[in-house]
Amino acid sequence: MKSITIKKTQSLKGEITVPGDKSISHRAIMLGSIADGDTTIRGLLKGEDNMATLKAFRQMGVRIDEHPPQADGIVAIQGKGLHALKEPEDFIDAGNSGTTIRLLTGLLAGQKFFSAVTGDQYLRKRPMKRVVEPLHQMGAKIFGREDGNKAPLAIVGSKLKGITYNSPVASAQVKSAILLAGLYADGGTTVAEPTLSRDHTERMLTYFGAEVKRSGTAVSIAGGQKLTGREIAVPGDISSAAFFMVAALIIKDSELLIKNVGINPTRTGIIDILQAMGGDLKIVHQREISGEPVGDILVKSSNLKGIEIKGEIIPRAIDELPVVAVAAAYAEGTTKIRDAKELRVKESDRIGTMATHLKELGIQVTEFDDGMDIVGGRPKPPPQGAIFNSHGDHRVAMSMIVAGLATERGITISNTDCIDTSFPGFMELLEGVKRI
Numbered sequence: 001m002k003s004i005t006i007k008k009t010q011s012l013k014g015e016i017t018v019p020g021d022k023s024i025s026h027r028a029i030m031l032g033s034i035a036d037g038d039t040t041i042r043g044l045l046k047g048e049d050n051m052a053t054l055k056a057f058r059q060m061g062v063r064i065d066e067h068p069p070q071a072d073g074i075v076a077i078q079g080k081g082l083h084a085l086k087e088p089e090d091f092i093d094a095g096n097s098g099t100t101i102r103l104l105t106g107l108l109a110g111q112k113f114f115s116a117v118t119g120d121q122y123l124r125k126r127p128m129k130r131v132v133e134p135l136h137q138m139g140a141k142i143f144g145r146e147d148g149n150k151a152p153l154a155i156v157g158s159k160l161k162g163i164t165y166n167s168p169v170a171s172a173q174v175k176s177a178i179l180l181a182g183l184y185a186d187g188g189t190t191v192a193e194p195t196l197s198r199d200h201t202e203r204m205l206t207y208f209g210a211e212v213k214r215s216g217t218a219v220s221i222a223g224g225q226k227l228t229g230r231e232i233a234v235p236g237d238i239s240s241a242a243f244f245m246v247a248a249l250i251i252k253d254s255e256l257l258i259k260n261v262g263i264n265p266t267r268t269g270i271i272d273i274l275q276a277m278g279g280d281l282k283i284v285h286q287r288e289i290s291g292e293p294v295g296d297i298l299v300k301s302s303n304l305k306g307i308e309i310k311g312e313i314i315p316r317a318i319d320e321l322p323v324v325a326v327a328a329a330y331a332e333g334t335t336k337i338r339d340a341k342e343l344r345v346k347e348s349d350r351i352g353t354m355a356t357h358l359k360e361l362g363i364q365v366t367e368f369d370d371g372m373d374i375v376g377g378r379p380k381p382p383p384q385g386a387i388f389n390s391h392g393d394h395r396v397a398m399s400m401i402v403a404g405l406a407t408e409r410g411i412t413i414s415n416t417d418c419i420d421t422s423f424p425g426f427m428e429l430l431e432g433v434k435r436i
């Protein structure tokens with residue numbers, strides 16, 4: 001198990017680009033595989049999560065070539081069309097990736113074959129009922145531990161019918177699983193959610209030629225629609241950029257330009273939050289690429305203040321809340337995070353892990369079921385020999401590295417291999433902008 005010791009740095013300066021968006025990368029592989037004709041993807045994230053999705057489609061007979069194999073190059077997919085995937089001979093292993101297992105479960109439910117999907121020790125603890133239950137309503141036959149709530153999941157491909165589903169959670173994974181099943185269903189399928197979650201699936205389905213209708217927070221798709229392969233450029237992941245935004249804000253004399261970042265409004269909660277905290281962040285050079293808004297983000301160190309974060313902004317910033325907690329620890333005053341119960345069922349219990357870690361830095365944190373209060377100030381150096389465990393959670397690991405960059409004596413984070421699930425090259429990129 002790797003660990004990282006990070007020392008306090010004087011400032012961060014320079015221009016960077018972060019790797020491709022994880023959510024968009026998953027969807028590009030999935031839709032490219034079931035489209036008719038070729039899809040070429042530029043800037044695909046080659047993190048472990050996305051490679052799990054890529055391997056799954058190779059197991060189902062899709063030809064996917066990487067040019068060149070390792071680097072940031074082009075990934076070429078020979079789409080098989082909606083109905084020509086083949087039965088995988090073995091388990092599909094989603095690794096640590098909730099998006100892989102949940103979206104695939106929707107897509108596999110309507111195939112003409114049997115499949116089984118599992119994941120690592122962390123993923124096997126996460127709830128699957130949220131997708132299995134609506135898919136059952138569509139006629140899917142899905143079995144799993146704890147009455148279908150935990151992986152491994154066994155999926156007996158079946159004939160599906162469209163439904164209207166009111167999701168109790170604002171979850172893009174739930175919405176996307178149902179929409180993908182809806183592509184294979186008879187009739188129309190509608191998913192409504194309490195507040196809008198990231199809409200990359202809807203945008204990419206449209207980009208591939210499907211008709212998707214939106215009305216408020218409800219989205220509908222008619223079954224049987226053909227997708228057509230396309231060229232896609234994946235923008236940088238705002239969730240990865242977030243670590244650099246917070247780092248540059250809390251470390252004095254810093255200035256970073258983060259280029260080519262996806263700024264889809266369903267994902268930019270982090271920018272709104274950090275600006276409301278007093279952060280000097282500007283989006284420049286806005287444009288649209290492959291149906292997604294993109295921009296460069298200029299960020300300069302700032303004095304942050306505590307704010308209240310709740311309601312519709314939560315799904316727009318859900319993956320960034322661990323690093324927001326770090327920003328809050330360095331802000332003046334109290335930051336209150338609420339309506340974020342979903343954090344408890346992410347790669348780790350992110351409320352519990354972040355609260356414990358920030359307390360070790362002398363920060364006063366009060367935990368609530370759906371959030372926390374963080375009383376900001378100058379975090380203290382951790383006790384001698386203290387080691388912060390990531391609990392196998394990439395975003396906790398990177399958030400604590402950001403905290404360590406601004407802490408006297410620095411800190412040590414253990415169990416950091418998980419960073420590669422979403423951000424291979426994170427440490428190298430960070431080292432490149434550190435000015436000691």
Ligand code: S3P
Nearest residue numbers: 023099170171172173174318319
């Ligand atoms: C994702 C949706 C979100 C997010 C996850 C990626 C996606 O999860 O936290 O990292 O790509 O659809 P939920 O759907 O559980 O909110």
